[in-house]
Amino acid sequence: MSSLRADSDRPWAAEDGSIPPASWGRRDASPGRALPWGFVLVVVLLVAGRFVLAPYLTSAALQTWATVFVAICVQALPFLVFGVALSAAITAFVPASSWTRALPRHPAAAVPVAGMAGAVLPGCECASVPVASGLMARGVTPAAALAFLLASPAINPIVLVATAVAFPGQPLMVAARFGASLVVAVLAGWLWLRFGRSEWLRIPSRPHGEGSKLAAFAEAMRHDLLHAGGFLIVGGLAAATINVLVPREWLTAVAQIPWLAVLVMALLAVLLSICSEADAFVAASMSAFSPIAKLAFMVVGPMVDLKLIALQTGTFGRAFTVRFVPLTFGLAVSASALFGWLLL
Structure with a gap:
């Protein structure tokens, strides 16, 4: 009797006693009614695009934009994939203890x-921070780990070969x-060793490996490739857009002021956040800027970006x-100007 009274007080209870019933708050689905309207919407969008967007899709400016974007991505993609694969292999298969044995005991x-x-x-810059944090957690002096953090994505063989391909016939570049990149990495490490304080740096705890090495390799490569590939596409889109939309008069005006051209390209490297295996192709496409400004773009990008x-x-x-980002940016711009003046 009490259960009947309780059920009468809960008119929304299901017959099997579940509260609330499975169908409560739901409406009957009607896929047959929604599907035709969805099809009609697609047709309307296609028709509108045919008459509204077609004139713009065949314009010379858009064709130039597409050509620049595809050229950057196609040239850079092999180096990006190869670099990410090697970075993932080092992360997964090289024991961390080998670093402490290979490095000198004296921090300087x-x-x-x-x-x-x-x-x-x-290794690309996407993986440099985790690798550096792992080195610190395993006892490597922070200054040395930071020097590797800056140098690895900037002077590794994949990046140098990509730079040679992007600038054919220019070995001095x-x-x-x-x-310039090596000097920045070493100077930043030494300056942090001299003036850095322990309370400024949060050293992560010692990592614990989980799973097989093959699984770690696959996960590292998937993560780095998705992130680096995404930033490559964004950088290619930005570079193509700048080449098409920005008036040549503006680029020429900036390029004619040497110090301003260097600063603009350095700031552009921070904003675009292009993977180091691909940034040389983007820099080479900026034909209005001087070689020194292009060098600043390639030195700053792998060390300081968003x-x-x-x-x-x-x-x-x-x-x-x-503290570390402004230090690295200032050193990168200064070293780019110095090496560019000496070699380019």
């Missing part, structure tokens, strides 16, 4: 050695990029980022 000597390690151990700033803030803390 470990910094240039770690910087030179970037020349033989390829490759040499200038290598020298995605790296976000990764560094999340990994090492805001106190580290607000």
Whole structure:
């Protein structure tokens, strides 16, 4: 009797006692009624696009934009895939303890050695922050880990070969990029070793490996390829748009002021956040700018960009980022101007 009274007080209860019933708050689905309207909407959009967008799709400006975008992506994609694969392989299969054995015990000597390690151990900037944090967690001095963080995506063999392909017949551009990037990495490491404080840097806890090495390789490659590929597309879109929409008079005016051209290209590298395996092709497409400005774009990009700033803030803390990012940017611009003046 009490159960009947309780059910009468709950008119929305199901017959089987479930509260609320499975069908409560739902309407009967009517796919047969929605499908024709969806088809009609698609047809209307296609017709509208045919008459409204067709004149713009055949314009010379859009064809130029598409040509520049496709050329950048097609040239850069093989280097991007190869670089990400090697980076994932190093992350998954190279033991972390090998780093502590390979680096000198004295921190000042470990910094240039770690910087030179970037020349033989390829990796994109998307993976440089996790690798550097893992090195710190395993006992590597932070200054040496930071030197590797800056050098690895900037002077590794994949990046240098991509630069040579993007600038055919200009070996001095490759040499200038290598020298300027290595100098920035070593100087940043030494300056952090001299003036950095432990409370500014949040060293992550020691990581624990989980799963097989093949699974770690597949996961690292999937993650890096999706992120780097996405930023490559964004960079290609931006570069193509700049080439088409920005008046040549503006680019010529900026390019005629040497110091302003260098700063503009350096800031553009920060904003575009292009993967280091692809940035040389974007820089080469900026034909209005001087070689020194293009060099600044390629030196700053792998060391300071928006995605790296976000990764560094999340990994090492805001106190580290607000000090290390301006230091790296200033060193990168100065080294680019110096090496560009000497070699280019």
